[in-house]
Amino acid sequence: MTQEKWNHEGYIPTMEEHMELTFISSGYKYTLASSFADMGDVITDDTFEWAFTNPPLVKACCVHCRIMDDIVTHMERQHVASGVECYMNQFDVTEQHVYSVFNKKVEDAWKEMNREYLIRKDIKMPIVMRVLNLARAMDVLYTNKDHFTHVGEELITHIKHLLVDDIII
Template identity: 55%
Template structure:
């Protein structure tokens, strides 16, 4: 919370990665200062603090072997999916289309962002469920659902897949509504986050073990020639 490297003297393992993050944000601050927008880094720091605080909550749950309710889990896991942090970092680098109001909108947790978090979190948890629960891992949406509703694993999958289906509809609806009030590129960043996770996590965990479909997507973007 204090954003001070000296606070980590007793946590050497964390100090290394924190120093890297500090250096990275200082470089970004210097880059943005050329356009008088160095204060945008403040919003990234605030999003990162929120993320780390939620990671700490998850770590406590793991240690206590606690399975939260869906409501408890949602408040934390919608943050640890990294959506707000990714958006804040992306917005800072989008040039004149972004203003302070863009960040203020983001930090109100608007319906568009919440819909994106729902879809992203559940498809992530479904795809990674079996691998993560074979390890010592925080209870996923599946475990929380099974405990709260006394459901089987298959029943949890079916119910949560339906929730994802409805979530995509809600996400598209909120996108259209949001674009009436803010610039389309700002809203599009949110939509594209869910789309990206859809590519990575639909049907399998392509993040941990990339399949040929994801490999072909990456090659098409960065390796293959563009056909004109």
């Protein structure tokens, strides 16, 4: 609703407004939670409670996913302003500068996820790995171009290697 209003009014939100709204609307946290469904007895009610309190691991993963998405999709959007546009407008900087800042944010999110991976003792390792694997999937889908929206030979090859081709050791 808010994004629709912003688009209708031609409003470009601040970076903080954009991140606050898109952190929720992007659905990464919900994608993560739904991916727990096939994990059997490893998952408990506590797992979902943990995930929805935005612990540092989940938050870093969601920030990573949101920023990766914003980097490669901002030019294609015909509706609400992307994070890149919000940042450029708020701080009066070039697109290249925003890419540098956002790539640093992606790097920082990876550092936070790796730190959490090493110190988390209260969460079972398969759950931690599920969070990291969502971030890894985003790297495949959104590094250098939007492979999610525009499926091409590169993504098809990744999927074939993963699911079809023999594994060579």
